[in-house]
Amino acid sequence: MIVVEKFGHLVTGTQAYIHLLLPRVSYLTLVTDKVKKHFQKVMRQEDISEIWFEYEGTPLKWHYPIGLLFDLLASSSALPWNITVHFKSFPEKDLLHCPSKDAIEAHFMSCMKEADALKHKSQVINEMQKKDHKQLWMGLQNDRFDQFWAINRKLMEYPAEENGFRYIPFRIYQTTTERPFIQKLFRPVAADGQLHTLGDLLKEVCPSAVAPEDGEKKNQVMIHGIEPMLETPLQWLSEHLSYPDNFLHISIIPQPTD
């Protein structure tokens, strides 16, 4: 995914744009140091305050993974994804501040802890040492897959006598609602031992997303830019398609008409 960052406020020539390749699983403020440095060269110091990003008038929430933002807001548009960078007029009512990398780490770890509260009543993550938590964060920050998964694999285990996690960490996003996301308690395994599917989840917590059986498909259900089959077991999705924060971030977007 290529991102073109357009500097919206100063009309200059070639310095107004920068191309970057951004990881889907990371966060905007974690991967845009280059952007800051680039634009700071062409701006006056006094004009620079906190950086923020916007797409077609919508401020972009840095605390959402980049891939989620793209799927939700721009997946039907052509690449590169044109994002505008701002250094002024921070939208206080819409965006969380990101005062430092500590804020990103705190947010990321808070999501991981909540995911484990759902999966394991927090037992696995609480048993880890501080250095293990640090390793998860450093793995994400430095894009080190092996470093990250050395610890994260423990969060994907479950007792032998169970068929899955206690509850599945998921959030369902739609741009059409005031509520930022739907998150509820949902078990991966039914009482009769059958594995619940993605379709089961949607029918239960977001029925409007799923087309009636003989009706026309109105929406796409997207994770990481793909539409998994609705018959996919949710437990499998949670183990294999979660973001690094251990949540399944699911976008419901209108079916593109082309």
Added chain:
Amino acid sequence: MCTRSVSAAGGADRNRPRSLLVGLELFNMEEDEFIGEKTFQRCCAEFIKHSQQIGDSWEWKLSKDCSDGYMCKIHFQIKNEPVMSHPETFTHGQTCLPMEEAFELPSDDCEVIEAPAASQVIKYEYHVLYSCSYQVPVLYFRASFLDGRPLTLKDIWEGVHECYKTRLLQGPWDTITQQEHPILGQPFFVLHPCKTNEFMTPVLKNSRKINKNVNYITSWLSIVGPVVGLNLPLSYAKATSQDERNVD
């Protein structure tokens, strides 16, 4: 230990299905600090009923899709004034006030002799939401000056009362941070629930020995509220909940 029922899983005999349970059963409140969502809503309703009786301004707000809601209160405070100004009930050091003493604090009406400068008045908005992940209430809040300028995270950390400062400074990023409000989608400050659970259980156990009918929300809010400038008048503690069994 807890009376929570579980759906049939691992049992050796899959041919005999056990009864199906939907949703989350109530934990035994004598032992655990968790509550189910229905209990949360019921306790909030009782809490608000008392609030209305004493002219405290808590309200229940429904989400737009009406599937859930939260308690809300707006409160004005003068900056730099001590949060707990009653010297006799104040304990020194790092321990937080036991619940009984917290209730002896005077109610929050600031009796102001002179009108404060507008720049010193801060508007606090407190929201009490339910977290299904942690199965506890969570306190969200935002704060701004009268001209609309919001307080920063640094302002909030600095404003935490001395009594709680040490605990905050041990891990500020684990304790109070900015987060997205799960219903409104706007930036709020949050008191992290995993931290508050650490000190809820022993206090709850004791409070239930003293008065079995104390509302869970009252107990919880009397403990976490003062950390972020929210104090409860004593009458909440005295208001007994209605004689209900745990029906859900």
